[in-house]
Amino acid sequence: MTFETQRRTAIGSGAENQDLALTGADWAVVLDGANPPEGVDVGCTHGVAWIVGRLGAHLREGLDAGEGTLADVLRDAIRATVDDHGPTCDLAHPRSPGATVAMARKANDRLEWLVLGDAAVLFEDTTGRVPIETDNRMNELPEPPDTAEGIAEYIARYRNQPGGAWFAGAVPEAADHAFTGYREVPELRRVLLCTNGITRLTDRYDYRLPDLMTLATTNRGPEALIDAVRGAELTDPDPDRWSGKKHDDATAVLVDLH
Numbered sequence: 001m002t003f004e005t006q007r008r009t010a011i012g013s014g015a016e017n018q019d020l021a022l023t024g025a026d027w028a029v030v031l032d033g034a035n036p037p038e039g040v041d042v043g044c045t046h047g048v049a050w051i052v053g054r055l056g057a058h059l060r061e062g063l064d065a066g067e068g069t070l071a072d073v074l075r076d077a078i079r080a081t082v083d084d085h086g087p088t089c090d091l092a093h094p095r096s097p098g099a100t101v102a103m104a105r106k107a108n109d110r111l112e113w114l115v116l117g118d119a120a121v122l123f124e125d126t127t128g129r130v131p132i133e134t135d136n137r138m139n140e141l142p143e144p145p146d147t148a149e150g151i152a153e154y155i156a157r158y159r160n161q162p163g164g165a166w167f168a169g170a171v172p173e174a175a176d177h178a179f180t181g182y183r184e185v186p187e188l189r190r191v192l193l194c195t196n197g198i199t200r201l202t203d204r205y206d207y208r209l210p211d212l213m214t215l216a217t218t219n220r221g222p223e224a225l226i227d228a229v230r231g232a233e234l235t236d237p238d239p240d241r242w243s244g245k246k247h248d249d250a251t252a253v254l255v256d257l258h
C-alpha cells in the first residue's frame, strides 16, 4: 500500500493565491482562504494568504508528528496561528479571516478525513464509485441582508457560531465543528482533495464526480482539473449568473493508495 501524492494550485482572478496544498508521507491538506470584502475592517493587518500560510505550517507540524485526531491537529493549528498574530490584532472581530480545510491521513488501514467549509474530499473506491465529503453549511444559510449593519449582524450571528458556518482562523473550537470520518484503505483506490475552485466543475458545470477523478488520473494529473475548470469558466455562456470571482483560486491533491 502506497501513499503517492500529486498536487497543483492555480491563482484565480485575485491579486494573490489564497489556496494552499500540502502533502506529507501519509497525509494531504488543501486550504482555501476566505477573502473579506475589499476595504472592510477585519480586526488585523495580517492578510488572508499569511493566515493560510501559518495554518498550513502548523498543520504540517501536527500531521508530521502523527498524534491526535485530525480535529485535534486542526484545533492546535488554529490555536498556534492565533498566537502568531500580534498584540494589536483583534481576533474577536467577527470578520477575522479564515479558511476552509480538507484533510486526509492514512493511519494503518484507515483513511481518515476532515472537512470544514466547502473544500472537499472525493474517494474512488474499488468498485469505481466516487463519493464525496464536504461541508455546505455556508451555502445553506439564509441570504444575507444588503445593508452594512445587516451584513455585520448576519456575520456576527452565523460566522463561527452554533447553527452557522465554521472556518479555520481565529476560533480553535471551529475544529470541533468539522465533519470527520474514515474509510477502509483496502476499499479505496484514490483520494482527491479539492478547494471549491475545482468543484465548480460539478457545482456549476456538467461534470460528475467520477469525471473529476478521471481527469485527475490522466497523465497530466491534477493540472487537468485546473485546465478543465478554466476552460469551463472561459466558455460559460452567461458568467454573470454566478457570484464571486470570475476565476477562483483552484487547488487539488491526488492521493494514489495502490
Ligand SMILES: [Zn+2]
Binding pocket: 044, 045, 046, 085, 086, 089, 090
Ligand atoms: Zn493579525
